[in-house]
Amino acid sequence: MATSAYFPKSSRQNGHHRGRLSSISNALPVYSSSTAVQEKYAKRAQQSPWWIYISLPIPGLSSRRLRVFFINPRRLHAFSTTRFGRKRGSLLLFFLVISVFFFVFALAKRFGTHAKQWPTPFSGDPPTLIYRREDLQRIWQWEVMSGHYPSRQRIPEQLRLKVAPENPALPPRSSIPSAQGPYATTTRGTGARRVYLDIQSSPDNVAYPPRPLPGSVADMDIIMEHCDFAEKKFVRDCLEVLRVGAGLDNGRRVRRGRLDDWKYIYVEQPENITHVARSLDGESDPAYNDYRVTTADDGSDPDAGLVKKRGVEWETPPIALPKRVRYTSASEDPSECDPENPRIFHMFWTGPFTDKPYLAILSFLFTQNTGLHLDHYPDDGVCRPQFWLWINPGPAATVPNPTALRDMYDQLKANPWASPFLHPRFKDIIHFKMWNTTDQLDGVPELKDEWRSRDLFNSGGNVISVPSKLKESGVTRASSNDTASRREDDMINRTGSKSLSSYDRLSVILSDMARFILCHRYGGIYLDADTIFLRDWEELWGWKGAFAYRWSRWEKYNTAVLHLNKNSALGKFLFRTALKNNLDFHPMTVSRYTKEAYLEGLLLRLPDALFDSAWLTTEDHQHMRPPQPFFTNFEQFFETPVTDSAAPQALGFEGFFRGAYSYHFHNFWWKPFDPARNWPDLGPRFSEGEQIARRRLREAITAQQQSKSKKPSPIQYSESGEEDEEDRVEDDRRDLDWATVLKRTFEAYIRGERPNMYGEMLKW
Structure with missing residues (x-):
C-alpha cells in the first residue's frame, strides 16, 4: 500500500518490474525514452488532486465536521519526478521536506508563545545524578x-x-x-493510632460546611486510590470523594450507604x-x-x-x-505553630500589582481559617495561616536599588488593587515581602559559594543569556540610560506579562527557582499567582510530607503548588543537584532529579484533580465524564461559552470544582476577571482605591475611543457637577463568566454582605 500511494501503478505489471518485460514474449511495449516516462507520469499525476482533506468531528456539534486540508503527497511526488526525473525529483523532494521542517521549527522557536509550557518529555535526556x-x-x-x-x-x-x-x-x-x-x-x-472522621454538617446548621477539625490530616494513600490518573481514575469521581469525605456536600448528600472507603481525613491519638x-x-x-x-x-x-x-x-x-x-502529631496541640512546618503560603509576583494577586489574596481570606471574622484571635485558636506575597520590584535580571523596599510600599499604597490589604485588619495574616535574588541565593547554604558561576535563567536546559556588560554579582543591574540595550533585548526589561506576545519569560524562570528557595528557607507551601483557593487547607498542613502535583497526563511534576519542609534533607538534595545541573529548576527537570535518585516517594506527586481540575479536559482527556464545570480550554474560565454561561450565576462558588483545594487558571494575566467592573469593589472603607481604579479605566476607554474615532468621548456628570459613577444593572454583562462570579463572591464577603464559604460573617 505504501508503494502504490507514492508511485504510479503503471510501473508494475502482473507483479513484475518493468525492466524484466523484455524477456517476456507476450509483454507490453517497453518505453525506452525517459521523456515518454515523464510524460506518462505527468498524465497520471493530472488524475490526482493537489489537495486532500480529513474530516474531524466538532465537539458539541454532532451534525458538523471540520475539514483539514493537506497537500497531496502523491501529486507532489509525481510533479517533482515529471519535472526533474525520478531520482533527482525524489532527492529534491526529500530536501524540500527537511527544509520546511526546520523552517517551521525555527519560526516556532522565534515567534511561538512564551506561555509556561513544555514539550513532550524525551527519554534521551542526559543523566543528572550526583549522589552515591x-x-x-x-x-x-x-x-x-x-x-x-x-x-x-x-x-x-x-x-x-x-x-x-x-x-x-x-x-x-x-x-x-x-x-x-x-x-x-x-x-x-x-x-499514633489513626481515627478516620465522618465529617458532616450538624442538622441545625446545614447551610455551610463545617471547618476542618484542627489537627486533622489527609491520608494521601487513600486520595491516590480514588484520584490517581495513572490508575484510570476520573477527576469527576475524585472531586466527589474529596467533598464527601470533607463534608463539603453539607445538607445535600444524596449518596446512600456506608462511605467508610471515602473517609480520608483522620486525627492521631497521641496517647497510643x-x-x-x-x-x-x-x-x-x-x-x-x-x-x-x-x-x-x-x-x-x-x-x-x-x-x-x-x-x-x-x-x-x-x-x-x-x-x-x-x-509532632498535628493533633497534639493544634494551636501551637510548628517551627519546622510553618503555615505560610508563598506567592511570587513581578510587575505592577493587578487583579490577579488581588483575587488570590481574596480567595485566601474567603477560605482559610484566619479568624478574620473575630474581634480578637484567641490564644488557643488553630495555628493561624499567613499569606506572604514576594514582590520582585523590577525586571527579573536586575538588582533592586537601595530604596527598593520603601518604593515598593509607596507603590502598594498608591495601587488600588493592593492598598486594601494594607488595612490594619489584615496586618497579622497578609505580608508583603521584597524579593532580592542575590540575598536569597546567598541565604541557601547549598548554593551561596557556587551559584555565581552558573546560569540563572536556565529552564529545561534552555539558557537565556543576558548581556555580559550588565553582569553584577551573578545577576544584572540595568542601566537607566542604556536605551540601546533595552531595544536590543526587550525580554530583559519586562516586568510582568501584559499580553500573550509579551510574556515575561525571565520572571517565570526566576519563579521556578524562587519557590524552592522560599520553601527550603522559610518552610510552607508555594503557589503560583494564577491560583485561587477553593477550600480550607487544614488537613494538608497536617500531612508533613513534601508534595507537588502531576503535570496533566505525564508522570512529571508541576510545581505550581509545592510543599517542602524547612531545611530538609530532600531540599539539600534538590539544591545541590540543581547546582550541578546549571541551576535548572524547571519542573520537568526536577522530575528527572528525583526519578534518577529514586526519591520520587519523598516528593509526592499528587493528582492534579486536587489543584488543577480542568487540566486533563483541556488536553482532550475524560471528555466522556468531565468534572463541573467542563472547560475545554483555560480561557473559558474568563470567557465561559454561551451554551454554558447560565451555570456560573445559577451554581455560584459552590458549583466550581467543588472538592478541589484550589484552581489554577494557567496564566492569562492580561484578561480581567470582571470586564464590566474592572476595579476593586470592596465597599466604602476602600472607596478611595475604587475611585482611582474607576477613573483610570474611564481614561483608558476614552483614549481608546478617541484613537478610533478621533473625537472626544463625552463624560457623564451628575447634577452636582461630579463624574457620574452610579452603577446600572443595564451596564453589566448579561451573562457573567466564572471568573466574574468568583471575584464578586469574594468581594461581597469583604464588604460584609455575605459569609465566607464556612458561614463566618466579617463585621467591621
Missing part, C-alpha cells in the same frame, strides 16, 4: 524518621536498605509483612504512640551520618545501577544532614 547510593539512603532515612513520610507506599528496592526505618508518622502494623527480597521496602510504623523519636536539639548527632547505611562487603560496586551525570564527580564528602526533626 549511601547518600540516597541517608536522605530517605532522615526524611522517614523525621515524620515526613506518613505513607505505606513502598520504598524503592534500588536503594538497597537492609533495615526498615522507623516511621513516627505511621501507626504500627497489626502484622509485619514477610520480606519479599534481600532489601527493606517498607517502613516500621511507631506512631509506642515510640517517640528522640529530640535531637543537642550539639551533634555524630553517629547519624553513618546510621544503617548499607555498604558493599562483597567487593562489588556499591553504586551499581546508578547512572551518574557525565563530566561530574560524585558529591564528596558524604551529604551532611541537619539534626533529625522531632515528629
